[in-house]
Amino acid sequence: MTSFPAALSAAADRVEARLQAEIATLPPSVVRDAMAYAARGGKKLRGFLVLESARLHGIAPEQAVAAAAAIEAIHAYSLVHDDLPAMDDDDLRRGQPTVHVKWDEATAILTGDALQTLAFGLLARPDAAPTDAGRLTLLATLAHASGGAGMVLGQALDIAAETAATPLDLDAITALQAGKTGALIEWSACAGARMAGADPAALIAYAQALGLAFQIADDLLDIEGDIALAGKRLQKDEKAGKATFVSLLGIDGAKARARDLVAQAQDALAPYSADADILRQAAQFVIARKG
Amino acid sequence: MTSFPAALSAAADRVEARLQAEIATLPPSVVRDAMAYAARGGKKLRGFLVLESARLHGIAPEQAVAAAAAIEAIHAYSLVHDDLPAMDDDDLRRGQPTVHVKWDEATAILTGDALQTLAFGLLARPDAAPTDAGRLTLLATLAHASGGAGMVLGQALDIAAETAATPLDLDAITALQAGKTGALIEWSACAGARMAGADPAALIAYAQALGLAFQIADDLLDIEGDIALAGKRLQKDEKAGKATFVSLLGIDGAKARARDLVAQAQDALAPYSADADILRQAAQFVIARKG
Numbered sequence: 001m002t003s004f005p006a007a008l009s010a011a012a013d014r015v016e017a018r019l020q021a022e023i024a025t026l027p028p029s030v031v032r033d034a035m036a037y038a039a040r041g042g043k044k045l046r047g048f049l050v051l052e053s054a055r056l057h058g059i060a061p062e063q064a065v066a067a068a069a070a071i072e073a074i075h076a077y078s079l080v081h082d083d084l085p086a087m088d089d090d091d092l093r094r095g096q097p098t099v100h101v102k103w104d105e106a107t108a109i110l111t112g113d114a115l116q117t118l119a120f121g122l123l124a125r126p127d128a129a130p131t132d133a134g135r136l137t138l139l140a141t142l143a144h145a146s147g148g149a150g151m152v153l154g155q156a157l158d159i160a161a162e163t164a165a166t167p168l169d170l171d172a173i174t175a176l177q178a179g180k181t182g183a184l185i186e187w188s189a190c191a192g193a194r195m196a197g198a199d200p201a202a203l204i205a206y207a208q209a210l211g212l213a214f215q216i217a218d219d220l221l222d223i224e225g226d227i228a229l230a231g232k233r234l235q236k237d238e239k240a241g242k243a244t245f246v247s248l249l250g251i252d253g254a255k256a257r258a259r260d261l262v263a264q265a266q267d268a269l270a271p272y273s274a275d276a277d278i279l280r281q282a283a284q285f286v287i288a289r290k291g
Numbered sequence: 292m293t294s295f296p297a298a299l300s301a302a303a304d305r306v307e308a309r310l311q312a313e314i315a316t317l318p319p320s321v322v323r324d325a326m327a328y329a330a331r332g333g334k335k336l337r338g339f340l341v342l343e344s345a346r347l348h349g350i351a352p353e354q355a356v357a358a359a360a361a362i363e364a365i366h367a368y369s370l371v372h373d374d375l376p377a378m379d380d381d382d383l384r385r386g387q388p389t390v391h392v393k394w395d396e397a398t399a400i401l402t403g404d405a406l407q408t409l410a411f412g413l414l415a416r417p418d419a420a421p422t423d424a425g426r427l428t429l430l431a432t433l434a435h436a437s438g439g440a441g442m443v444l445g446q447a448l449d450i451a452a453e454t455a456a457t458p459l460d461l462d463a464i465t466a467l468q469a470g471k472t473g474a475l476i477e478w479s480a481c482a483g484a485r486m487a488g489a490d491p492a493a494l495i496a497y498a499q500a501l502g503l504a505f506q507i508a509d510d511l512l513d514i515e516g517d518i519a520l521a522g523k524r525l526q527k528d529e530k531a532g533k534a535t536f537v538s539l540l541g542i543d544g545a546k547a548r549a550r551d552l553v554a555q556a557q558d559a560l561a562p563y564s565a566d567a568d569i570l571r572q573a574a575q576f577v578i579a580r581k582g
Binding site for chain 1: 416
């Protein structure tokens, strides 16, 4: 059996190639250059989850890679806009200047916009899912997961928290995270079931635990991480006095909670037996990663 | 036969209601409020074109209204982002404070993002087109028309023009307009043919002439318009020293060119005979409008 790191790396290469190929179909412009730049690198964990959940449902990567590229385009757009001065005001991303630093704010706004458009365009491609019905289900669920009921809602809650009189409590942080990070991870992990018209319940349970573990790990990296590995300004949340899982649970409490969630994610995959071992390893990986 | 103003007004009411109903399905948030605010008002000319081209192909408004709402959501998102300080820096839109003035820049960025997401989500709804294949064709063509090969490309060219050493010539202005305004108008006018699986060639020819006439009329309004009617800061392009159709052709030349384009748009509808009279009136309207 393939190991998780090998599967992740193969998926990352495949998804990045598909995404860059789609960007390359656009007419030359500064926005196209900035899109290619913003889509480069990263772990491509979300794209991997799409391909792996597709495989679990008997769908080959060639029949699902455009959906995997689509979720990475959504993720890339959200990072470009998140990094803007009016949002998180970050100048480094994956160790490189952010788009508005390398170009300018207007280019960064348009680049994020066009990456989102590209994501939805990818879902109409024949290699997004084996059937028209599958493509339309992916479309409807991605719009729900990434818009004003999902990722953007989480970002809006995050911004509201910054000016709130009192720090968020654990329930509020969990709700915020469910939108901001969780919704895209859940969509990715469920994509294969949705392409196949199968029940996504087990993958939803897996993804919800995984998404929360992922965010806790991110908060821990933010405190403990090494700037060279994580490639972004660290301890930012701490400096901003923002409530995080770590500030609410403590470092040891947050680590224990992340371990529980990983076990929960792995248990949720019981219906898939040994076929889901790579997804089980993926859950372990999110709390062991260093960047 | 219905007259164009009656058809436009009926379409505007129907499309706005569908769009607001979709926004109302989102969980409460400042972004949802700002989306509802940004989607309010306007002529809804693009939504009208979708419903009217659907009618021409035997498709009832109830089977197409989500597609009409989708294009208006795209248009609204583009205005919210265009108005941002890093872009056109406008504080008034349709006579009201723009989203970043009424709320703040972060909210405006997220509101535009979520309106775009909503647009694509609407195309997955049963009332976007009578068939799955129709919905997917609308999705693929809207992604092309609104992204880095269409509207966003036009905006990028527009920004580049502002810092260019020499003003744009007529060909460059025409290419810029084809992306910035033309692509969405073309998508709207062709939507009915695409829903029905019919050849959109006649509607493409109509829309290309209409879109150009629309932009020339906009440039003329910018020079001659009345601030109370147009509801936005006027003579902005002139102040910025930007090349426009009016600066290149003169007021009389621009008016003559717009009249020729309207005739061209009307002629392109020959295959539809009298059934397309409302679209013929629409072409006349775009150069006669006062705001």
